[in-house]
Amino acid sequence: MKTTILITGTSRGIGKALAVHFLSQGATVIGSSRKTQSELAHYPNFFSLKLDLSNPESRVNAALRVKENFDSIDMLINNAGIGPDIDHCSPSESHLENTLSVNLMGTILFTEELIDHITLRGKIINISSKMGSITFCEKSDSVAYRVSKTALNMYTQILSVRVKKGLAIAAVHPGWVKTSFAPSNINGRLTATEAAQKIYDFVRSSFKSGIFWDVETNQEIPW
Template sequence: MKTIIITGTSRGIGAELVKQFVAEGHQVIAVSRKANPEFESLKNVFFKSVDLSNEAGLIHFSNQVKAEFNSVDILIHNAGTIVNKPFAEISAAEFEYVYKVNVFGVAALNRVILPLMNAGSHVLTISSMGGIQGSMKFPGLAAYSSSKGAVITLSELLAEEYKDQGIAFNVLALGAVQTEMLQEAFPGYQAPINPLEMATYIKDFALTGNKFFNGKVLQVSSTTP
């Protein structure tokens, strides 16, 4: 049984990840601002309401995790937000908020949870094909896609910094998955993959991918977008 932290669990891929890990006997710390009522009937799910942009709240969260679970085996950064507007119409506050959630929140959570991780642990960041250098880009996603590129580089750097401690960092850059966020980015588009299917892939990679990869970005996409 592994102890797994997953962010962005109130809906979509994050919610499916929680259910799949628990079904396999792992204990999951489900992090989001609001609870998912589906989890109330599940054993080994521990919901924590955490504002990833609040340093004091993150320190409190890490102290709770240390007291209740002692250590963490897998950390999955799944939380994300999006603004779909022409660049000229995105306010500074909107641009900053996207980075607070998609980049600064990832860095801050890493900072407080890494001391609780041991050799063999895995930090997995869910990014986007939009963050891949040289990939097709789409108007309106300047804040979102650039933030997803930033966490890719962050993960590559942390893999180097923590390799002597045996903690692996990897990124899955997802293509189109039929989620609410996809509809915000591409209204009306029907993706070939649903959240359940993608969660299954992510779950398996989170459990075993660190045996084969470290500091790598895997592109998980069958279509454009």
Template sequence: MVNKNIIITGTSRGIGHELALQFANAGHNVLAVSRKTPQTLLGNANITCLTVDLSQEDELAEVEKFLSSAWKKIDIIIHNAGSLIHKPFAQTTQEDFEKVYRVNVFGVANLTRTCLPFLPNGSHVVSISSMGGIQGSMKFAGLAAYSSSKGAVITLSELLAEEYKEQGIAFNVLALGAVNTEMLQEAFPGYEAPLSPKEMADYIFNFALTGNKYFNGKVLQVSSTTP
């Protein structure tokens, strides 16, 4: 197995944390990017942690600095970081929308732009979206900012797949159903999702490594239930 260089965002907890451990334990090199760095990742020799707030574009200079000095190339990016606000639309302010979009859309766009010079032919960029961002899917009240941002990142990824297909960079989206993460529990206390973060990470792990052989510019719905 050839070890790959993999950037994962949102690694402080949930799916991103599980993914960082899975890739590192499989021998790959992981750059774990999150606002908070968990102690559980610091001791792993295959994981480099960067404390970066993706909603602040200037902080991405830390990522560029690391890539230029250490890796030189990236094989996989997993845009996993997410921001969710659950409140009635009438109470959702522009500031709420901007907070969510700065992470879920602008953070994806800005990090991708930062990484482009380091993405070779055969690299794979995976954005984690939501079933709530799928046109025609069941929608849930109180998630106007979140679900619309997840729809935006789907369109962004489709466009980038077309724009960079000649360079051999694949862009795909996984639209996830409910996963029993801390973020979900914070937004919907008491709701029990059918999948654990580790179970979903198992799927994303394999897709990130091999999905670009079969897909580019595609949105895969990863949900066993509604939601």
């Protein structure tokens, strides 16, 4: 597969499993972390990128490094995210600040740095969450996290309106996945490898741009 994919947050969890899946299919993967990533370094087609989404200088430097090393990228998968207030009842200032700076501002501004570097028929996938669906909201917990994903969904829709032809944009719910994301994820229904396979199948399909898709149940989610 002669494709170059940038995945944010490949040091663990879903992003790492997704990187491994794309790498094993022969794609070139640019994978980001705030740390040095030694576990994927043995793949000759893996390019390690230092990126802290909450830090403006880091975002600009990371985007520059991508542009210096790759003529273009075929897909941007905005996977990196945090959920420090998952299952907390009321929001704190620090949870709101941190969550919004990574899941929302950082993700938007990093995408804006790179959008002109994505090939004409390329794709942008925002790893969102069903917890960001306004229609499905029946609980009052995880305020910062839910709000960050709802707003990320809006950005997904804005992008799909802005680019109209060419790029395909989607928000994806990966399912409830066993990762170290939050303490409750220990009970997740899917392994990271299973979720990665489902995300892979979706992103390789010719999905309708501007869609919010649940890869666990294979159906569209109402915003």
